[in-house]
Amino acid sequence: MTRGTIQNRDAFLQNIAKRLGRSPRLSGVSQPQWDYAPQWTVFAGYSQDDLLSALREQCKLIHTDYIETTSSELAGALKQQVAAYGGGPVIVPDDPRFAEYGLSALLHDEWPAEQTAVHVWNSSLGRQNIDAAEQANVGIAFSEITLAESGTVVLFSRNEQGRTIHFLPKTYIAIVPKSSVVPRMTQAAAYIHEQIEKGAVVPSCINFITGPSNSADIEMNLVVGVHGPMKAAYIVVTDR
């Protein structure tokens, strides 16, 4: 990747140092040991089942449909939820987990046979992917990390998984492996931080998505479904 430009930095930072009454500090700062770490106490010691119960409860507060299933039943559950949201068109990332979780037949045979259009994200098609996302009724993706406390799915963008899958379709379904559930954002942030420390490249877009889009800008009445999806469901796969 070509390095970007930086303009006016020196004078800007020198002025800050001057105001702070010291010489510029451009390297060698390390974070102190913070005096408190309350974020690690939330759901500390919870089992995976406890976390799942917390997630289930939280989904009630965030207007999100919560479904539990097993990998053998997943295809049926997904099909049912898509039908409940009004059917296709469907858009999905190009993610090997769809095959691993036994969803290939649904995606490539069953839905097309029922005239439910399925678009699999394909970056070589460029802008067509965005058009497909805009036309889609349902976007479906796998949650990488799931936050029990807030009912949040975490998604990383990549060539095979565009960002707009999560925003442009009218409705959204996240497939949540039980093993992906952690207490809260703390664990997800710590994981990403560790990856950075190890020299990994941060995805250009990380989304923490908590239910459907909403707004309370008109007389503080909650309207669910503003710019992003109007409905959302999490399908939890309890044996993965």
Added chain:
Amino acid sequence: MPMKIENGPFWKRVEENLQNDFMRGAVAGMQDRGYVRRLGVIEELGHWEEWRSLAEQIRKHTLENLDYYLMQLSENVAKRGGHVFFAQTAEEANDYIRRIALEKQAKKIVKSKSMVTEEINLNPVLEAIGCDVVETDLGEYILQIDDHDPPSHIVGPALHKNKEQIRDVFHRKLGYNKSSDPVELARHARETLRRDYLTADIGITGCNFAIAESGSITLVTNEGNADLVTSLPKTQITVMGMERIVPTFKEMEVLVSMLTRSAVGQKLTSYITVLTGPREQGDADGPEEFHLVIVDNGRSSILGTEFQPVLQCIRCAACVNVCPVYRHIGGHSYGSIYSGPIGAVLSPLLGGYDDYKELPYASSLCAACTEVCPVKIPLHELLIKHRQIIVEREGKAPVAEKLAMKAFRLGTASPSLYRFGTKLAPSAFAPFAEDGRITKGPGPLKAWTESRVFPAPNNERFRDWFRNRQKGGNPS
């Protein structure tokens, strides 16, 4: 829209807003529901005071090492192919953004909510070169199409408008013909704005928290508009106040947890998005070009002063949501896009005392703001500091007040003068008193007695009673 809202002198604004029953009802409702909600989520979270101390410590450390973290941030943005522009002034920031818009021959620009772009008054600069600039946050959108009505709250900008007014604006400006049902109104905005996202050349965002370790920016919304603004246009420009930065993902997480709870009583908002550079090679969406504009615009002159804690602010508006003064006068009375207690502290710092000398006095110093602030800004103490500067340095205090304080100093620093002065009080007040109370007072008392009665001083002061009693006089 610049930071200053041009709507007349302070008292004219206040008097107009005190007449606005809808606004006052809406604000009171927001405050009352918000109070309960916020208490609920922080109680559920637990250890709230530890969270506050942690957040404060993070913010203080970052400010004390701001040059270091901005250095790290800018290096990491550049490494990922993004461009960084440091702007000392609003003009420099606007010029840079205008140059990009011209270079891209941009016709349409979509924006997600950003206080700093309001502060630097960016939109007119872009409109002047022929760009169609569209605000996409629902509240901001409503205000924009209503001939740029100013925001009255830093999180819920259209709080002062009722749904009938919004319907009428939609009707006038968008040909909307449906009801005032908020769902119908929001759906209409959704459809209209979809076309804008898909055809925009540039997306402009603010920044809740930049992350130094990775060169990322974090955006916090409920509507998902920021995500469309940063997914669809080919160019993304993010504008951030220079203090809106954290060292790593771990501190971002702590502050986001506090922001969403303090602002709207949610554990997290619907969309929290962390963006790093432009799209990666081979991506089919996301911007091809990313620019980060880091704005000073008066902030550095706060560094190193007693007001430095105000830069800890994460713009949650918790202080606004508990302020009893804001409750009655609403956001527009402040004459600044930054209203409520944080506005009363920040506006004079960024905009000067000439325009904002009344704001530090628009507080009963009840300290509700200081109590709720998630990053422990001593807001009410900073208001007193402003008053001190207005008295000592600016010389803007009224003469009557100066005289009263002179008398206070004489009377309270010396016990004999105090005794003498308080002894005279009953006879000085006597002509105004009636049945032990004063209904029409002289001088500064007049303002009090316009709405309240004032007790007349007792003929016998407490200290006289006590002395007589010690001497074995009447026991009670």
Added chain:
Amino acid sequence: MKVSLFVTCLIDLFYTNVGKATVELLERLGCEIDFPEAQTCCGQPAYNSGYIKDAKEAMKQMMRAFADADYVVTPSGSCAAMLKEYPRIFRGDPEWEEEAKRLAAKTYELTQFLVNVLRVEDVGASLPGRATYHTSCHMTRLLGEKEAPLRLLEHVKGLELVPLPNAHQCCGFGGTFSVKMGPISEQMVDEKIEHIEEVKADYLIGADCGCLMNIGGRIGRVGKPIRVMHIAEVLNHRN
């Protein structure tokens, strides 16, 4: 136990009865009352208006007046909170910093002193009627005392205590705020009175004469059948 009373300027001049009640109450509980005549004002009116230098002169006078006291007790949450601020205000002042710390450490608001030092909750008071309690801002937020007054009031015989809706909200006093920002202050006190009326209280009780002067002054002007009492008067009331 010897207690040095800081009576506050408002009580000295306007609310003598509150001062008397405080003395009688403390004496009944076995305290010996000392009233240092050199006391003036805690400095808050000047401090909060930004006249810090003038305020500091009053503060120094207070430190001198109470230099020999064991306990400084005051029937005002707001003035007690101000005294507790002295160490911050005189930080780095070689002459006064230690004195400020000493004064702050031995200062108690009246109800704090009763509950936390004397360890009494039932002072043997009685007052028949329905009452609500105004939790003043400086008492709860700056002094951090939320419990003591309620504990004491719960033990007053015949007194039915009902919670005040939106109790956390300021009554609109704020010292010079009530005069400088009169129209805003008036809206605040009116809302406070609405809530007091909502619970049909006979008595409004508070622990700060500033708030009570404001609420009582407005009640007096609009003519409501609500009696305003300082908590010292309630606790000293016996039938």
